[in-house]
Amino acid sequence: MIDLRNLREHTEVVSSQLRNRGVPKVTVDELLATDVQLREAIAARDEARARVNDLSREVGRLSKQGEVGAAAEVRERSRQLGASLKGMEAAVAQLAERRDAIWLVLPNIPAHDAPIGEDESANRVVRYWSPGGGHQDPGDFTLPAFTSYQQVPHWEIGANLAILDLERAGKISGSMFAMYRGQGARLLRALTNFALAAHADAYEEIRPPTLVRRETMMATGHLPKFADEAYAVERDGLYAIPTAEVPLTSLGRDEIFAEADLPLRFTAYTSCFRREAGAAGRDTRGLLRLHEFDKVELLVYCVPSDATAMHFDILSRAERLIQRLGLIYRVLDLCTGDLGQSSARTFDLEVYSPGTGKWLEVSSVSWFSDYQARRANIRYRPSSGGGPEFVNTLNGSALAWPRIFATLLEVGHQEDGTVHLPPDLATYFGAATLESQKIRA
RNA sequence: GGAGGGAUGGCAGAGCGGACGAAUGCGAAGCACUUGAAAUGCUUUGGGCCCAAAGCCCCGUGGGUUCGAAUCCCACUCCCUCCGCCA
Numbered sequence A: 001m002i003d004l005r006n007l008r009e010h011t012e013v014v015s016s017q018l019r020n021r022g023v024p025k026v027t028v029d030e031l032l033a034t035d036v037q038l039r040e041a042i043a044a045r046d047e048a049r050a051r052v053n054d055l056s057r058e059v060g061r062l063s064k065q066g067e068v069g070a071a072a073e074v075r076e077r078s079r080q081l082g083a084s085l086k087g088m089e090a091a092v093a094q095l096a097e098r099r100d101a102i103w104l105v106l107p108n109i110p111a112h113d114a115p116i117g118e119d120e121s122a123n124r125v126v127r128y129w130s131p132g133g134g135h136q137d138p139g140d141f142t143l144p145a146f147t148s149y150q151q152v153p154h155w156e157i158g159a160n161l162a163i164l165d166l167e168r169a170g171k172i173s174g175s176m177f178a179m180y181r182g183q184g185a186r187l188l189r190a191l192t193n194f195a196l197a198a199h200a201d202a203y204e205e206i207r208p209p210t211l212v213r214r215e216t217m218m219a220t221g222h223l224p225k226f227a228d229e230a231y232a233v234e235r236d237g238l239y240a241i242p243t244a245e246v247p248l249t250s251l252g253r254d255e256i257f258a259e260a261d262l263p264l265r266f267t268a269y270t271s272c273f274r275r276e277a278g279a280a281g282r283d284t285r286g287l288l289r290l291h292e293f294d295k296v297e298l299l300v301y302c303v304p305s306d307a308t309a310m311h312f313d314i315l316s317r318a319e320r321l322i323q324r325l326g327l328i329y330r331v332l333d334l335c336t337g338d339l340g341q342s343s344a345r346t347f348d349l350e351v352y353s354p355g356t357g358k359w360l361e362v363s364s365v366s367w368f369s370d371y372q373a374r375r376a377n378i379r380y381r382p383s384s385g386g387g388p389e390f391v392n393t394l395n396g397s398a399l400a401w402p403r404i405f406a407t408l409l410e411v412g413h414q415e416d417g418t419v420h421l422p423p424d425l426a427t428y429f430g431a432a433t434l435e436s437q438k439i440r441a
Numbered sequence B: 001g002g003a004g005g006g007a008u009g010g011c012a013g014a015g016c017g018g019a020c021g022a023a024u025g026c027g028a029a030g031c032a033c034u035u036g037a038a039a040u041g042c043u044u045u046g047g048g049c050c051c052a053a054a055g056c057c058c059c060g061u062g063g064g065u066u067c068g069a070a071u072c073c074c075a076c077u078c079c080c081u082c083c084g085c086c087a
Helices: A004-009 A011-019 A025-064 A068-103 A154-161 A166-173 A183-199 A214-220 A245-250 A304-324 A371-376 A401-411 A423-429
Strands: A124-130 A134-136 A204-206 A211-213 A238-240 A255-258 A264-273 A292-302 A329-333 A345-353 A358-367 A378-381 A392-400
Touching: A004 A011, A004 A025, A011 A025, A025 A068, A124 A304, A154 A166, A154 A183, A154 A401, A183 A264, A183 A292, A183 A304, A183 A392, A183 A401, A183 A423, A211 A214, A211 A245, A214 A238, A214 A245, A214 A371, A245 A264, A245 A292, A245 A371, A245 A392, A292 A304, A292 A401, A304 A329, A304 A345, A304 A358, A304 A392, A345 A401, A358 A401, A371 A378, A371 A392, A392 A401
Parallel strands: A204 A264, A255 A378
Antiparallel strands: A124 A134, A124 A329, A211 A238, A264 A292, A292 A392, A329 A345, A345 A358, A358 A392
16 A cells, blocks of 8 residues: 555645546545544544553552552542543544555555556557567567468467367366467476576575465455455455465565565466456457466565666566567556556566467566555665665566467467477477377377 | 464563563674673664654454453464374
């Protein structure tokens, strides 16, 4: 959540920044009003408590001195005061609940340099990259020509090679689930090894649990607001993670790190589970949108002053992977209206899929400032002294596999039906070409 | 799943109804002594609310009893041991 003290002290600024994200002024006003009432209620309660504490001590003192009558009289006064305390405590609890109901769903304050806009149409394309042209400004970029076989959608290529079996995935789990077979399954494993190896220089590899508690989902902001997006195992109160960001952020929950130990950098390969409740029927062919998919994630805790550098480090790592895979991509700077709830600034990476004619998001690299750290209570002790401060958290996918897998099939598709793999990946895969294989039965 | 035991500050560990935010030891920081270090001595050393002070809150979490709860009661969570089951 956002810093309430900052909101109190710079109401106008914060309020207008939030308005850029579509938060109406009345919501902010209500939060502030509730906050004032809550703090007044707390002050009144604490004062009453202080008096009860005083009287109680008095009872103890008198009892010890054997002044039974006086003790009984003070005890009675304290009892009455205690009764009125109950009401004050209830008032505090009620106001705190009302404040939290707003506070917890309020989005993060966007970064100053995030483009302002209402929806995805206002996202700014920062640059393009292609194997032939390298980095290019948006004005200079044109898509290269693709052969006719490159324009075959991946689901056809995958079915022909028998490395993708979406029909049977449907039988097993329903639509929007995928099954990779033979060389397809192996290619996925190669991609994962390829990515983990690329980050091993600076990021500790983690294999976290993928079913997590409610608090863990709260910490990243995935609950309470986005409950419809998550798969829940109700009987056990657990949720299937939508991204490794969730467990990795809670790894440091309620901890205080030494500044010297920062930055902490983690990478994890996990399955990710998403109900896609709001996206039913959109772009769901083939591997475009799945309920379960694999992803390698990068996550960083750092001091605020390092956050921007870390943001660009994650971004460049994700870009570097796509470059090594030889895919065309573009970098988007998400506008204020399109940012995820917890994010202050996000870059999306989209690869071009010639088989579907679409740009596909394969990575989202976000800076959360202290929004998640405040929720998750992740702090560091400044080496200059002073009390603990919240860390900044950042993360990025590097990368999400299904859309990469799809694009690799299309881009590498040859006239004879085989698929050529980029050399860097071939090393991990153990062969340079995907060839038709026979599915048993 | 069954039966027991436990959860206290960075760590270890006391306290089991009245000045306890908490003894003691270790660790860490500062100062003194020392050419330097060790040893020794003294001092400091949790977090939060609050502009701050005063005050309040936190002894796994949430309730309850009481004038008063780290201490008593209830529920939950987690950890350990044994049995069962299982990859």
